Every structure is written in C-alpha cells, then in structure tokens.
Amino acid sequence: MPILVQKFGGTSVANAEKIRRAAQKAIDATKKGYQVVVVASARGHQTDHLVADAMELNPNPPKREMDQLLSTGEQQTVSLFAMALDAMGHKAISFTGFQVGMITDSTHTKARIKSIDAKRIHKELKDGKIVIVAGFQGIDENDNITTLGRGGSDTTAVALAAAVGAEVCEIFTDVNGIYTTDPRIYTKAAKMKEISYDEMLELASLGAGVMHSRSIEFGKKYNVKIHVRSSSEDVEGTYIIGEVPQMEGIAVSGATIQKDMAKISLVGVDNKPGNAAKVFHRLAEAKVVVNDIMQTEVSSDKANLAFTIGASDLRAAKEAIENIKDEVKCDSIFTRDDIAEVSAVGVGMRSHYGIAEKMFSALAKAKVNIDSITTSEIRISCVVDKNQAEQALIAVCDAFDLDKPAEKRAKKK
16 A cells, blocks of 8 residues: 655644644545555644743753753644544554654754664554654664754654655645745745755745755655645645756746845955865854855955855854954954845756846846845845845746746746
C-alpha cells in the first residue's frame, strides 16, 4: 500500500474540534488505500506559552533545557491526536522524535537531522495503525532531546516522507496553497498550481512563511512530492515538485519581502587573500546565518565587505566582527537595522532577458531607493528601507503581473 505523510500545524490542531477534523482527514486517507503517517505541531500558541514560562524564571535559559521544555508541546498534541483517532474507531499510536529514531546533531534549538530509523513506523503501519509523530524534535547521539528550530515540523514531515518512501507529503496549513506573494500585502496575489523545488527554496529562504527552506531542501534531495493545502477546505493546493518545461515560460514565479533584517558593512578591509575567510569563520563560530554577501574592491590595498543577516543575529554578529576587525585591518564598521529585502524569483530568469531592468524600473517609478543588489541564477534581491518594503513589493508584483495565474503569464512574450 502507498504511504501518505500528513503534517498539521499548530492552528490546525489548536483545540479538540480541530484535532478531530485533522484526525478525520487521516481516516479519509486510509479509506482511499493509504497507510498514513501524521506529523503534528504543538497546539496553537502552546510553544509561545512555554517560552514565556521559561523567560519568567530565567531570561537567558540554557538551550538544552529549552529543548527539553519545548518538545513537550508536540508530545501533548500527538497523544491527543491518537486518543481522538481511537475514539473515532481507528487504531493509532503516537511517537516522539526519539521513539522513531530521529537522530540529529547536538546544536540545541537549531538541530539538523542526521538520520531516521523508519523500522518502527513501518511495523505499526503494517499492523493497520495510523502513526502520529511529534514534529520539531529529535535526539542527539548522547540521548539529549533536540529541537529543529523554525519550521521544524515541516522539516520533520518531509524527512519522514523521504525515510518511509511516501508517495506524497501533505502540508496542511491555514492557507489553501502557495501564492505568488503574500496576499496580506498584495491582495491580488494568485495561487500557484505548482512550483519547483528551486523556486520554493529561494522564496522560503527569502521570507515566504508558508514553508521553511530546510524542508524544501529535503524534498529536493530525496524527490519528495509536497502538497501544500488548506486544513479547513477540501480543495487542491500547490504542489512543490521538480522543474517542468513550461516553468521556463514564466520569467518570475513569485516575489517576497524580508523585513527583520540587518546589514553589517566592513569598510576598508585589507585587500588580501584570507581576510574574507577569517570574517566568515568568526561568524560561523557565533552560529550567525549569513544571507547575502557583497564585496567591492576600492583600491589595490583595500576592499569593502558587507553582508545581510536576520535582525535576531545582529548582536552576535557585531560581537564577532569586533573581535576580528583589527586582524583584518578594518577601517570602520557600519551597521543598519532598518532595512528589508524585496526579491523576485523564477527559473525563467535563466532564459529571459531584461528582468533586472524591469524590476529596477518598477522600484524607481515607486520612488524606492535601492541600498544594494544581489542575484542568483533564478532570483534578484534588492535591499531597501524597511518603511518602503511593502511599497516595493507591490511595485515588483505589478511589474511582473503576479496577480495572474501562471498559465496566463506564460503566454505573454
């Protein structure tokens, strides 16, 4: 029998009624001939409440103990989910990350999955049970509970889908699919029928909140078909898949903004081999995730080096840079925490020209000043003032007709 993985986020299991509704979706899938594995998040704002409890006692709690605490949210959900299924007449069993052999590294609060032992899951599925697994958590090689950080339950679901050989991984959420941009800002945004792993990976890493980038990385690596769909409506959502030829007929598939960002510029760094490596080695030691990097040679002796990060990493990044600035002979350091990044993404950029010009012209027409620009093969990103972020996103969306379905935009040459 084919295996289906279903993931339910916190809003989808927030109370008893919603848990029963989610449980019914799992039962309906078994009636269609699937063996079902459910991944569940902590209910509603349970994680926020646990964090608040911790902060009340210790404003700087040990990360290991935070993992011990936060993992209990998902454990409550999966037990309740199994109880609901039992009451509805279907055999079920719940597991923690530890119980299904979800082995991670030892980076508390931001652990990465190393391996999964799916034997126990397969055994229970063969016994006719729906298996419910706690998302967001695992265990390291020293038997310490770990959590996977932001978007951890999505990552758990896609990783489990890969491990058990699932036909598809359904991500149930409070929206009915993936849109060309955030419909709360650009109300005319169109829902996409499908999007490639590469495009979704870029959008997720650039601020699209529907999926986390690590879950997409797993999907791409193991070719897991991901279906993002509504938990309240029985409608088809958006499929995240490998590239298909017609995708290249669309120059830009989606656009995003990231608001909680900061930028650090090192002005007048000695222009010699190894200095950039020293800077980013210190940042890596501080566990700072760097988004974009820009380096400019200003003379044969000096260069300017800048990078963007999440605002939450600013303090750690500044400390790391202060410790290295004399070694790389940096003249001065300039920091901004009032920026945002607007990005346009599409695999069609590989075969279309004039995309950059159209984006920059749209921003200029909207009187949005560009601080810096970075690009990849399938995206263009511009750092702008945070107070102009939404204005910039709307301008980019209008420029690339992101209010229209892909089929209509693909016909435009």
